[in-house]
Amino acid sequence: MRSDQVNFSRYASGYDGVAKFLHWLVVLLIAAQFVIGWTMPGIHKGTRPDGLIAWHLGVGATLIAVVVLRIVWRLTHSPAPASLSPFFRVVSHITHGLLYLALVAVPLLGWANASSRGWSVKLLGVLPYPSISPVGSSAGHAMGDIHGYLAWVLFALIALHIAAALFHRFVLKDETLQRMLP
Template sequence: MQSLDTNSPRYVPGYDGVAKLLHWLVVLLIAAQFVIGWTMPDIHKGTVPDGLIAWHLGVGAALVAVVVLRIVWRVTHRPAPAPVSPFFSAVSHITHGLLYLALVIVPVLGWANASSRGWTVKLFGVLPYPALSPVGSSVGHAMGDIHGILAWVLLVLIGLHVAGALFHRLVLKDGVLQRMLP
């Protein structure tokens, strides 16, 4: 890979190593969640959280923790702004805001649904998260349906994010994609 000349007008300062690590860890966890979610059995009344369902809960718990860390890091460690037009800056801010929102809401809705089924969500299978809804809650059960729908919205937002990164790399050739690459 060709190194970027930091004196070049095309040079765009990148994110720090922690931000990159958290970004790519979220990517990995989301990819795992979609694979597990698509292959796990349907959840019905009386379903036991074992096998792929247990994996989905565990990866979801890890995702919640990493997303919280990522948000805290992002708020406390602002990267240098990318040198893009006001239009692309606005589109980027809106897309990133919606991505962060979906990365919080989708797992929390799944967590609330698990709570309503009496399932304990645990980080690394050890640290239990508090229940977000009472066992048997119809609202908690409904949150499971919303969780599934918003997961598709999250997938669309991820597609837009990837398309934007590729647009910067292949069309604008402005170095913006390189900001998040290792």
């Protein structure tokens, strides 16, 4: 092999196939949520969960399940550590921790808001999730506003995550990005 070629097989020890699948499934679901969220009508008193709003609820319910699976998988299947400097290791841990926190908080706040509106949140349109705030709850309605603001924080964290992956690939020229590629 020439010295300028990358041997991707040596990176297989980074993340296993399940972790990679769950990562990219979350990416797909988050992308769908942002597109749906930006294009769906505004939610006001008396709004019904139809059309794009129903899709947003359904994708959100799926996202909650996948994120929980991803966290459980990550806690029980640690990847081989990346070869990072202490500074980048700390920044990576903080960024990943904030990403996971936002990936849990944003859908939970949306779920609480849906519950306060009396809307049913169902996994794959079939399995109903329990209501997590009382119908008519002012706190549940306020969580909808926080859900919207935190979605922008999540968007910023995702942009930072992508920028860091590209920085590792094109500036540092290390294997960090390849560890999560299929």
